[in-house]
Amino acid sequence: MYPNPSGNLLTIQLGSESENYQVHITNIFGEQVLSSVHAKTIDISTLSKGMYFINVYQGCKMITTKFIKK
Numbered sequence: 001m002y003p004n005p006s007g008n009l010l011t012i013q014l015g016s017e018s019e020n021y022q023v024h025i026t027n028i029f030g031e032q033v034l035s036s037v038h039a040k041t042i043d044i045s046t047l048s049k050g051m052y053f054i055n056v057y058q059g060c061k062m063i064t065t066k067f068i069k070k
Helices: none
Strands: 010-011 022-026 034-035 041-045 050-058 061-069
Touching: none
Parallel strands: none
Antiparallel strands: 010 041, 022 034, 022 050, 050 061
16 A cells, blocks of 8 residues: 555555455544445545545455554
């Protein structure tokens, strides 16, 4: 995932075998604020400045990381 911190667009880069995945973005309170399916670029321009968590679900795997919206 890049860039971090990010302004308006967040790019998700997974391995070549990753065709079926979902992305959920939550705020620091655990509330889901955005979600997407199969998106390699996510528009985060509507989010307020601050820290968020991004959860990428692929099959039974989940990857969680944080990013800063500037």
